[in-house]
Amino acid sequence: MKGRVAVTGRGLLCALGDDAAVVHQALAEGKSGLRKVELFETVGLARPVGGEIVGFDAKSYLGKKNMRPLDRTARLVTTAAHLALEDSGWNTEARSGHEIGLVLGTMYGSVRTIAEFDRHAIVEGPSYASPLDFANTVINAAAGQTAIWHGLRGINSTIATGQTSGLRAIAYATGLIESGRSDLLLSGGAEELCFQSFISLERAGRLAGADVEPVPFGMDRGGFLPGEGAGLLMLENAELAARRGARVLAEILGCGVSFDPHRGQNEEQSVRASVCAVRAALSAAGIGPDAIGAISTSASGGPLDELEAKGLAEALGERARVLPVTAIKASLGETLGADGGLQAVIAVETLRKGEQPGIRGLHDLRSGFPFPLAGSKPRPLVSPNLLLYSMGWDGQHCAVVVSRTTES
Amino acid sequence: MTRRVVVTGLGLVTSIGSDVATFWEALLAGRSGIRPVGSFDTKDYSVHIGGEVMDFTPDGVESRIDLTRVGRASQFAIAAATHALKDAGIDPERLDPTRAGVSMGTTSGEPREVETYTDMLLKGDLSAIGPELVTRYPCGSIPASMAAALGFAGPNTMIPTACAAGNYAAANAMEYLRSGAADLMLAGGSDSFSRITYTGFARLGAIAPERCQPFDLNRKGMVPGEGAAVLVLEPADLAERRGARIYAELVGYGLSCDAHHMTASHPEGEGAARAMLSALKDAGLAPGEVDYISAHGTGTPTNDRLETLSIKRVFGEAAPKIPISSAKSMLGHTMGAASAIETAICALAIERGRVPPTINYETKDPDCDLDYVPNHARDHRVNVAMNNAYAFGGNNASLILKRYEGGR
Numbered sequence: 001m002k003g004r005v006a007v008t009g010r011g012l013l014c015a016l017g018d019d020a021a022v023v024h025q026a027l028a029e030g031k032s033g034l035r036k037v038e039l040f041e042t043v044g045l046a047r048p049v050g051g052e053i054v055g056f057d058a059k060s061y062l063g064k065k066n067m068r069p070l071d072r073t074a075r076l077v078t079t080a081a082h083l084a085l086e087d088s089g090w091n092t093e094a095r096s097g098h099e100i101g102l103v104l105g106t107m108y109g110s111v112r113t114i115a116e117f118d119r120h121a122i123v124e125g126p127s128y129a130s131p132l133d134f135a136n137t138v139i140n141a142a143a144g145q146t147a148i149w150h151g152l153r154g155i156n157s158t159i160a161t162g163q164t165s166g167l168r169a170i171a172y173a174t175g176l177i178e179s180g181r182s183d184l185l186l187s188g189g190a191e192e193l194c195f196q197s198f199i200s201l202e203r204a205g206r207l208a209g210a211d212v213e214p215v216p217f218g219m220d221r222g223g224f225l226p227g228e229g230a231g232l233l234m235l236e237n238a239e240l241a242a243r244r245g246a247r248v249l250a251e252i253l254g255c256g257v258s259f260d261p262h263r264g265q266n267e268e269q270s271v272r273a274s275v276c277a278v279r280a281a282l283s284a285a286g287i288g289p290d291a292i293g294a295i296s297t298s299a300s301g302g303p304l305d306e307l308e309a310k311g312l313a314e315a316l317g318e319r320a321r322v323l324p325v326t327a328i329k330a331s332l333g334e335t336l337g338a339d340g341g342l343q344a345v346i347a348v349e350t351l352r353k354g355e356q357p358g359i360r361g362l363h364d365l366r367s368g369f370p371f372p373l374a375g376s377k378p379r380p381l382v383s384p385n386l387l388l389y390s391m392g393w394d395g396q397h398c399a400v401v402v403s404r405t406t407e408s
Numbered sequence: 409m410t411r412r413v414v415v416t417g418l419g420l421v422t423s424i425g426s427d428v429a430t431f432w433e434a435l436l437a438g439r440s441g442i443r444p445v446g447s448f449d450t451k452d453y454s455v456h457i458g459g460e461v462m463d464f465t466p467d468g469v470e471s472r473i474d475l476t477r478v479g480r481a482s483q484f485a486i487a488a489a490t491h492a493l494k495d496a497g498i499d500p501e502r503l504d505p506t507r508a509g510v511s512m513g514t515t516s517g518e519p520r521e522v523e524t525y526t527d528m529l530l531k532g533d534l535s536a537i538g539p540e541l542v543t544r545y546p547c548g549s550i551p552a553s554m555a556a557a558l559g560f561a562g563p564n565t566m567i568p569t570a571c572a573a574g575n576y577a578a579a580n581a582m583e584y585l586r587s588g589a590a591d592l593m594l595a596g597g598s599d600s601f602s603r604i605t606y607t608g609f610a611r612l613g614a615i616a617p618e619r620c621q622p623f624d625l626n627r628k629g630m631v632p633g634e635g636a637a638v639l640v641l642e643p644a645d646l647a648e649r650r651g652a653r654i655y656a657e658l659v660g661y662g663l664s665c666d667a668h669h670m671t672a673s674h675p676e677g678e679g680a681a682r683a684m685l686s687a688l689k690d691a692g693l694a695p696g697e698v699d700y701i702s703a704h705g706t707g708t709p710t711n712d713r714l715e716t717l718s719i720k721r722v723f724g725e726a727a728p729k730i731p732i733s734s735a736k737s738m739l740g741h742t743m744g745a746a747s748a749i750e751t752a753i754c755a756l757a758i759e760r761g762r763v764p765p766t767i768n769y770e771t772k773d774p775d776c777d778l779d780y781v782p783n784h785a786r787d788h789r790v791n792v793a794m795n796n797a798y799a800f801g802g803n804n805a806s807l808i809l810k811r812y813e814g815g816r
Contacts, residue, residue, distance in 0.1 A: 043534075044534035044535075069670070101665070102665075107546050107548065108546060109568070111522065111541060111545070114516075114519070114522050114604065115522050115525060115526060115529075117604065117607075117608070118522055118523060118526045118603070118604050118607075119526050119529065119530065121603075121604075121607045121611075122526055122527075122530060123530070125452050126452050126453050126607045126610060126611065127452070127453075127454075127610075127611065129607050129608065129610075129611045130611070131608070131611050131612050131671075134607075134608030134609075134611060134612065134671075135670040135671045135800060136670075137516070137604060137605075137608060138515055138516070138568070138570040138799075138800045138801065139514070139515075139516070139517060139547055139568035139570075140568055140569045140570050140799070140800070140801045140803065141670070141800070141801060143801060144665075144670055144800060144801020144802055144803065145670065145801075147665045147666075147667040147801070147802060148667050148668065148669065148670065148802065150667075151667050152665060152667050153664065153665055153666070153667045153679070153682075154664075154665065155663045155664070155665065156569075156663075156665035156667075156801065156802070156803055157567060157569055157576060157663070157803075158567065158568050158569055159565065159566070159567060160517075160546065160547045160548045160566040160567075160568050161548045161551075161552075161564065161565060161566060162546055162548045162549075162552070165548070168565070172565075172580070175583055175587070176583075179583065179586075179587075181690075196525065196541055197541060197542070199534070199537055200525075200537070200538075200539055200540065200541035200542040200545075201539075201542055203537060203538050203539040203542075204539030204542040204543055205539070206542065257563045257564070257565075257589075258506065258561060258562070258563070259509070259510075259552070259555050259560065259561050259562065259563070259564040260561065261472070261505065261555050261556045261558070261559045261560060261561055262556075263552070263556060272561075273561060276506055276561070280589070394546075394548055394549060394552040395552050395555065395556060395564070396548070396552065396564060
């Protein structure tokens with residue numbers, strides 16, 4: 001018998017705030033978190049605009065304990081974990097005697113930390129390299145630092161599957177709880193904004209041109225602007241949550257993953273991967289496309305949007321015509337490995353409110369666009385099951401069904 | 409009904425040989441792959457040795473993608489995957505691509521791409537910076553490139569849990585096979601030698617000046633290395649049906665987190681012991697049934713003492729009777745590849761009734777008083793082998809392999 005997976009808490013940090021209800025409201029109002037980057041020196045960048053978390057200070061959440069060993073990614077994760085733990089009732093006192101784990105999705109860990117470590121060692125000589133920073137060059141550093149900070153002795157894992165990392169972490173954690181291997185797992189994604197990834201995205205031709213507002217599923221689809229954030233859910237064995245009388249916000253009903261070995265270069269193959277991931281998630285959830293009430297996508301304003309829409313439409317069939325669609329990257333930027341975690345936190349709020357934010361800037365749909373209800377305005381859910389979707393240019397696809405909990 | 413998971417193919421890229429026969433012969437003969445570092449100049453360092461794979465080239469490796477356009481760790485991984493499929497007698501073109509997945513581990517992904525970035529940056533010419541931190545560096549590109557090279561469309565995962573990553577990746581692959589989400593998984597680890605990793609360990613004072621001497625009283629540290637291992641994992645029923653040679657069965661795994669320190673183990677080996685116990689429980693085995701342990705055995709004073717302590721905590725009176733060896737005495741520490749290479753060693757030990765030595769062992773340490781198979785390989789029938797791995801971030805992972813017996 002598979003264990004059921006309850007969502008009992010959430011923590012998020014993004015360009016639009018640190019509170020799920022506030023961010024949900026801002027998204028519904030069509031606000032944008034994209035602005036001129038202040039976090040680092042932007043000389044050399046053509047268009048230094050992104051979804052920065054302005055003025056983020058982990059100390060304001062976590063107290064005055066020494067923060068020096070934690071880089072920005074670790075601070076984002078430690079803070080989001082703090083918010084999710086508090087939100088779920090697993091505060092420091094309640095945690096004693098329970099093994100809570102963490103599954104973090106991230107594309108880079110911190111490429112800034114690694115690059116800075118290397119640069120410093122080259123400039124100053126290897127004997128001046130920082131041992132403290134070296135510990136953070138490993139890609140699982142943020143998960144490790146967060147475990148140390150909060151005393152999380154359960155399974156600690158990191159998933160790095162590019163832009164799908166956050167959603168994949170939730171899928172992985174769901175599997176661990178379903179199989180009974182773990183009862184309590186924080187999971188989601190995180191990514192920091194930094195010069196290193198920014199300039200490389202620019203050089204890879206991924207970023208929106210100078211005068212273009214990136215609009216997911218919009219007319220242009222020339223590129224996106226980068227963002228940052230952390231979004232974590234507290235996932236819990238539903239029986240344990242019921243026993244402790246926890247407030248259950250939602251339930252993860254099923255997850256599906258697939259891979260497109262042509263990595264977006266062949267439309268038919270990409271669509272097939274989407275169908276595969278969505279069908280696996282629906283099958284695990286024990287529902288059909290007609291039970292889906294809205295979809296949350298990873299569309300960003302880039303060229304993959306078209307494939308994502310086609311793949312989802314193929315997987316959902318006729319149902320596509322009645323579904324509200326959102327794409328939070330419109331307002332938060334391309335948050336890479338953080339996106340799935342942020343999507344999930346927003347989705348839980350969408351289920352609570354019964355209304356899903358629209359897609360900022362999406363005023364006109366291309367003719368033949370398979371989701372006629374996609375647009376900039378918020379829309380009511382058609383039913384209380386949300387399909388979260390993420391795909392990346394590396395070929396990864398992931399689908400997760402999250403549902404408003406009905407007592408059982 | 410949970411499916412049983414078996415190992416049916418092995419693929420390796422190591423400093424002592426990259427086909428199974430050469431590797432196994434060298435390992436049993438106690439041949440070391442450690443030499444003066446060749447890939448960069450170590451004149452500014454106080455140590456100069458490493459376990460590099462000399463003369464590696466991806467030429468001749470069959471692939472659907474251009475292997476000159478992926479990083480070194482990806483090249484290793486694709487070469488190892490190709491060897492493993494061949495060893496298993498599987499033609500990738502004849503598989504159902506949607507049922508074939510990849511699960512990999514790494515410590516650093518493709519750190520040489522960061523080094524290239526640093527070199528460009530320090531030349532002061534930002535326009536020379538390319539897209540590689542996006543296109544080649546993210547560690548998720550390792551399994552993604554493997555799947556693209558082979559045409560695999562099943563679950564594709566990178567678990568970058570540093571030096572225990574190979575075991576995490578195998579555990580993840582087991583879950584996909586046990587649950588029926590895939591019918592074949594390539595599981596392993598890959599890491600390339602880099603100045604970043606070398607600088608960090610040198611700065612921590614962790615690198616041995618002349619040789620790696622795990623468990624010896626006068627051990628002076630670890631030696632960074634590189635390589636890859638990929639295992640072909642299949643459900644036992646399918647493997648039997650196609651008449652595959654079965655090396656061993658993967659019967660259990662255990663994961664835990666110290667939540668204690670980024671780079672130092674828990675002072676009583678608490679997390680390591682929990683991982684071993686959890687793996688035994690998963691496998692339904694008693695400690696007394698384990699008859700070989702492949703140690704993490706890095707050769708640092710602390711690791712080897714604490715690993716011995718934790719083995720004694722778990723195995724009690726049986727501990728001195730179990731042969732324990734550290735392949736790192738010969739290969740150095742191949743980081744994210746290490747536990748995958750060591751899983752291959754466990755599979756070979758079970759299949760061939762021989763256990764490899766821990767070389768460079770001269771003087772007994774009163775704190776390390778177990779049987780480390782000093783200097784000479786030994787005939788020893790192995791029914792159950794445990795593979796231990798520990799990592800930065802306090803991550804611990806133990807994997808258990810067992811001689812395969814059909815039926816049940």
